[in-house]
Amino acid sequence: MHELWEVRRNCKFEEDALVERTYIWRLPCAQIRSLEDRTSYLRHWDEVYEQLDRQVKADGARILAKADLEDVRKIEAFRSKLPDLLRLPSQRH
Numbered sequence: 001m002h003e004l005w006e007v008r009r010n011c012k013f014e015e016d017a018l019v020e021r022t023y024i025w026r027l028p029c030a031q032i033r034s035l036e037d038r039t040s041y042l043r044h045w046d047e048v049y050e051q052l053d054r055q056v057k058a059d060g061a062r063i064l065a066k067a068d069l070e071d072v073r074k075i076e077a078f079r080s081k082l083p084d085l086l087r088l089p090s091q092r093h
Contacts (some may be wrong), residue, residue: 045079
């Protein structure tokens with residue numbers, strides 16, 4: 001998932017450019033074909049972000065290294081783009 005995110009970021013989040021430059025193989029264990037399956041991934045990343053966000057709000061950003069704080073920001077950005085990213089392989093096959 002991280003690699004696909006990076007490719008999409010390098011395509012400036014333009015779906016047509018991503019489709020043109022990639023071929024996506026979906027492993028059978030990656031349950032993302034149906035909306036119900038994809039929402040479980042969305043819920044997971046929402047929970048990860050919300051837990052981290054609660055910790056940072058409770059204790060302040062001082063509890064994190066700069067790189068860790070950047071990771072939290074990346075997770076926040078990642079989860080906002082995740083619905084489209086997860087749908088892409090199901091649209092192509």
